[in-house]
Amino acid sequence: MTNMTDSSDSPGKANKKEESKTLPLKSDFSEWYNELLQVAEIMDVRYPVKGLYVWNPFGFSIRSRVYSIMRELLDNTGHVEAMFPLLIPEHEFMKEAEHIKGFEDEVYWVTHGGTDPLDVKLALRPTSETAIYPMYKLWVRSHSDMPLLIYQIVNTFRYETKHTRPLIRLREITSFKEAHTVHATWDDAAAQVKEATRIYQQFYNRLAVPTIVSKRPDWDKFPGADYTMAVDALMPDGKTLQVGTAHHLGDNFAKTFDITYEDPEGEQVLAHQTCYGVSERCIAALISIHGDNKGLILPPEVAPTQVVIIPILFGKDKAVLSACNNLSDTLKRAGLRVVIDDSDARPGAKYYKWELKGVPIRIEIGPRDLKNNVVVMARRDGDKTNVPNDNVLPEIDRTLKEMHSDLYKSASESLHSRIELCSDLDEVKDYIQSGIARIAWCGERSCGLEMEEIVGAGILGEPEDPALGKGDGTCPICGKPTGIVVLMARTY
RNA sequence: GGGGUUGUAGGGUAGCCUGGACCAUCCUGCGGCGUUCGGGACGCCGUAACCUGAGUUCAAAUCUCAGCAACCCCA
DSSP: OOOHHHHTTOHHHHHHHHHOSSSOOTTSHHHHHHHHHHHTTSEETTOSSTTOOEEOHHHHHHHHHHHHHHHHHHHTTTOEEOOOOSEEEHHHHTSSHHHHHHHGGGOOEEEEETTEEEEEEEEEOSSSHHHHHHHHHHHOOBGGGOSEEEEEEEEEEOOOOSOOBTTTBOSEEEEEEEEEEEESSHHHHHHHHHHHHHHHHHHHHHTTOOOEEEEOOGGGSOTTOSEEEEEEEEOTTSOEEEEEEEEEEETHHHHHHTOEEEOTTSOEEEOEEEEEEEOTHHHHHHHHHHOBTTBOOOOGGGOSOSEEEEEOOOSSOHHHHHHHHHHHHHHHHTTOOEEEOOSSSOHHHHHHHHHHTTOSEEEEEOHHHHHHTEEEEEETTSOEEEEEGGGHHHHHHHHHHHHHHHHHHHHHHHHHTTEEEOSSHHHHHHHTTTSEEEEEOOOOHHHHHHHHHHHTSEEEEEESSHHHHEEEEEOTTTOOEEEEEEEEEOBO
């Protein structure tokens, strides 16, 4: 905290204020993040219950667009959407022993109906396996029912005891997309897990967020799973954010919930299952990775407003306004989301406002431009240019596409410049202050846990990409030679 | 899990240590009117606050306790 009384006299502080009137610098990531969510009207964090936050209409609009990409990708890969209840009876929830162990400290329980205690306690789903699989027992009959690929997008509740954070660590996850699939064989399920991470990487490409897929170490897998694949993004402060997981459940849950099918020979056999999920953390990554000192930068596909038109008015200038209206009509007919800001504020104030909101393209039209038959086009992540009137639509189209690929490219470069091969744990300890360390590991649980202990950070696992996950080395704990390289990072 | 700090208009703050009055300070925002408008305009008028509960006291934003919430540090 800066002392109030000197701050106004200090030139350093004054400059800082000049650069960013309402927003802390992005280099103070935590403050920047919290403040941006509030001032850009994504979330209102003042809801008076710990770990619960309100989606503002603007933020909700981003959310809707992001999740419609997810729906599109899932629907195009054979998935169907359904919806299961929020409340899970205690006896179903308690069926799978490992699963319970993983979640029991985090479950909210409904114990009363009005003032009467319930005979059967009801859990608020922390995830929906135990809500869905009793139904799968009824639905799955035959090998011809397979694969069964169902997803839902719902809220889930977890009583987090660690520090909660909007979009990142919540007590109510408002936007949990969870898919639950059933397959005939273990191998079919394994293939589906691969497919899931492929879909997630496509999804994140659409958000211009580069990600890394890796296989979580055994002690960090989903409770009740055979193994867990995870998708991680790298945040500006060097911590990784787990933004998607895919679990191979084997026949573990099938045994518990008695999910069997009749195979072609007429035998009743256990099904194999997977589940995979993405939460609103995807939006945390989206915001954090692209934003800058001025505020949000949104990839055009998910920006609620793609083009803002600012009239530069002198006196009662009808010509400028009607030029703005004409352009707006043209762009809207082409399917773009356009806003004309003809409010009473001065142009500069409007620029700052819409930059904060991350609008990809700003068009300025003033008397000078009318005379020259041009408009001024400013890219949120770049410069201003003059564009001739008859070329505005194609130029905007082109720029929006280019912006997406530029955003992805710079995010990807930033990610890869912050992954470093380390030869010992001291180096790892040092490097994870700013990024992701690669280090050899023999694969033994005891060595892995010791590495985490020494470094004070987590092992993300062995990356799927061989360029990251392979390499000769020796385990830093036991000294055995190994071809496996794992990723270590500070995590959210 | 352990420790610490904080809670005053929509946001940010002063006042609290050392209890009391005079309109609870200033910036910002918001509403109105007018002048303005090519990178955060200005004038005038208006608007709005002491987290909740209990206690001490003639008197509480200020002191004590509890709750709720936020932030920071350590494990």
